[in-house]
Amino acid sequence: MAKAKRTLTWQRDPEGMRLRILEAAKQEFAAHGLAGARVDRIAASAGANKRMLYYHVGNKDELYLAVLEGAYDKIRSEERGLDLEHLDPPEAIRRLIEFTWNYFLRNPEFLSLLQTENLARAKHLKRSTKVKSMHSPFVEMIRTVVRRGVESGDFQVAIDPVQLYISIAGLCFFYLSNSATLSVIFGRDLLDKKAKDERLAHMVGLVLAALTGRSAEMLDVVKAPKKRAAVAQTL
Known part of the structure; x- marks a missing residue:
């Protein structure tokens, strides 16, 4: 009976079934990596079978x-909604x-997937026909912001947009992916709210200071992390 019900669901809503499979697979790969992931667990979690x-x-x-392509598409899609072109x-x-x-x-599963694929030296990502095209508009969006900043006098350097984004992502990624060991080493909980607010303020101050040539204190980003963090949560 259960098997017949699954078959009917599959036939009535094939796209819904595909999305459930991909979501279950994302969680499985994030938790166990590619080598440790099991297709039978993915199928069971999605309410499907291997066939x-x-x-x-x-x-x-x-x-x-x-799953990798879907993960990149999701973050790039949300980034497009930031409307950076119309902000100072x-x-x-x-x-x-x-x-x-x-x-x-x-x-956090996005970070786990990135770690898994980097351990594989991007072997699977190199086969993708979709990922590279996702990133070109995003890079151009950052390039436009940097160019406008230089033209307005807000920024002192016309930094490479790819390098800028790698620096931003790296500041976030390293902290979060290594928070467990760093918390032990430095004797503080790097994932409590105060620590996360301080980290965000530090990153904003660091990057803007590099672009503008002004100190973080002058940019008013160090002393008011709570207000800025609250704004960020609404984006």
């Missing part, structure tokens, strides 16, 4: 690549940092 999984997505490697350049960079930080906090 349905292979039909909708493909084998394990194809499923993993589809310093505020646009501030918003990008706040978004990146809070996105990583809300989506």
Whole structure:
């Protein structure tokens, strides 16, 4: 009876079934990595069976690549909604940092997937026909913000947009992906609210100081992290 019910669901809503499979796979790969992930667990979590999984997505490697592509598409899609082109350049960079930080906090499975794929030397990502095209508009968006900042006199340097984003993402990623060991080493909980607010203020101040040539104190980002963090949560 249960098998017949699954078959009817599959036939009535094939796209819904595919999305459930991808969500279950994302959680499985994030928790266990590619090597430790099990197709039978993914199928069971999605309310499917292996035959349905292979039909909708493909084998394990194809499923993993589809999850990776979906993860990148999700963050790039949300970044496009930031509307950075219509903000003053310093505020646009501030918003990008706040978004990146809070996105990583809300989506820890994204960080796990990145770690898994980097351990594989991007072997699967290199096969993607979609990922590179996702990033070109995003890079151009940052390039435009930097150019406007230089033209307005807000920024002192026309920094490479790719380097700028890697620096922003790196400041967020390293802290969060290593928070367990760093908390032990430095004897403080790096994931309590106060520590996270301080980290966000530090990153905003650091990046804007590099771009503007002004100190973080002059930029008013160190002494009021709570207010800024609250704004970031609403983005």
